[in-house]
Amino acid sequence: VNFADRLFQAVKKKHSAVVVGIDPDPALIPRSYFPDPLPDARVREALAKGYIDFAGTVIDAVKDVAVAIKPQLAHFERLGPAGIAAFERVVEIGREAGLLVIADGKRSDIGSTAEMYAAAYLGAPACVEGACAPRGAGGDKGPDLGSLIALADREGPKADALTVNPYLGWDGIGPFLGRGEATGIFVLVKTSNPSSGELQDLALAGYANEPAAEREGGLVRTVAGTVARALEARSAALKGESGYGPVGAVVGATYPEQLELLRGLMPHVPILIPGYGAQGGTAADVVRGFDAEGSGAVVNASRSILYAWRDGGTVAEASRRAAIRMRDALRDALDQRRRLFDAGRRRG
């Protein structure tokens, strides 16, 4: 079953498009999750243990409300080896809770290096009829060391999907596919931050006579639009029963007009929408990234769920309440849009 089918089956079953971002920040986590006083050494290990406990509490509280978690790697990398161990434990906890896991690393590199990242977060390449024999097998100088790393690749828990940066072109994206059809990627198209337009919105030459340009609000002529069209071509070719393929896109809730235009440009591309909640995106904004059936997208919130306890209640109560509120707000906005569509169809 391909990644998009797994994702949208979960969305349908739970009637929820909520993804909970796991961005642990000691300045915002209750002090009780960390030893007091902190040890004099191995502070990173002490904090990492707190990250696992905190994330575990939230994941358990939201597991029937959310469809996926999105652990953000920078927060874990900040704690060095102990942080990566915590990341792996959070991936396990998420999977044990029946959630999909989207590792948010925004990785990219030249092909041979992108392979390394893909193995790190999504697992070893899927072998189809011997087509991925261990590298280095045979030859005088090539002892069978490829198999050593294949053993290593089996040791860590792997995510279901990874976020990927498109700046290097398809060489830097392709290696993240081919980890088995159950895994997917979300490629940055239009990010939620204030300066995202500096590069992503640049207008391209050569579209003056393109009839689609006006219809698509000029978007087709931007860098983001070019990335979107490349993703659409790849994902359409690999689409599953849901109508979506494993090549997804990241489009921020904070640019709702572009979100709607990009949804139209990428009918076979699952969209991961960050920027809901603390960054300012609303339910009315994000529904513009869903298809007419109310599928095709999931919405991430991190701080507004993780740190809801700061407005009262325990971490478990507050995160669950915030996740339910978000799920219901998305449901209501999608239902409302659906009714408008249906009314329009009857009249049309």
Added chain:
Amino acid sequence: VNFADRLFQAVKKKHSAVVVGIDPDPALIPRSYFPDPLPDARVREALAKGYIDFAGTVIDAVKDVAVAIKPQLAHFERLGPAGIAAFERVVEIGREAGLLVIADGKRSDIGSTAEMYAAAYLGAPACVEGACAPRGAGGDKGPDLGSLIALADREGPKADALTVNPYLGWDGIGPFLGRGEATGIFVLVKTSNPSSGELQDLALAGYANEPAAEREGGLVRTVAGTVARALEARSAALKGESGYGPVGAVVGATYPEQLELLRGLMPHVPILIPGYGAQGGTAADVVRGFDAEGSGAVVNASRSILYAWRDGGTVAEASRRAAIRMRDALRDALDQRRRLFDAGRRRG
């Protein structure tokens, strides 16, 4: 002393622009670096130990020939927590050997998350007259937990520079500065891989009447050219005695015409040139990224140095020989170009 000054002082002192990329790959490292047979469990730890020993051997062999090492993070991340511990040990070994350390992670994210990556690899923000008081200090809900992570940030060894991806605009780049003037960044402008042009070479609208466009071979009108001009503006404002600032650029040796044009567009930007050796870049190609004085750039080779042992000799002998050959090839090519310049000046 700013990062660029440190880098180019080392280049001058060693009369070398060589950076050795540390990309450990078990399929290419001598079998003797790993236990035989491998243990049944904790394979990642066994491999990580081999990475440290192998990198340590190479670093010791090249320390007076190279100016910096560039550990590539994906290779270490593939081994999970043990891999990150090995990465940190390699950073320490590099610094103890008197080399600068450029962490190659090509990271980027929205501002608050980019801060996390910056702290992870370059260290906590530099505090100027209390301007970076611990986050979360004071306030009812804000116990002084910002200071917890400040303690954690001190535990891991940090690199001198990090590679950064520009897709998110300046929000995703700026947080990597301000770690103290001794640290720097190298932002991807034109990468060495075959598909780099898919996004980076896209021609932009609106330059039809720009007089510089023709002079600059059209480059100013591309995405890469736009990134280059943004980096030049930032680095010029922060330039040190060397004439260069801490905001560097990555431009691949495999596109020598663009390398020369980009050098011209970014007179205050240090250039890190990957793609020498195994990827096909030659000394004649890379000198086009240096300034008229033969400064302003450093050149990375990974596989052609690390794995030179496969053509004979021990790892130490072969890597040293390959690094010296590269250093001398760069010297010769730069000297030759210098003589041409001087001859041209005398005639002119």
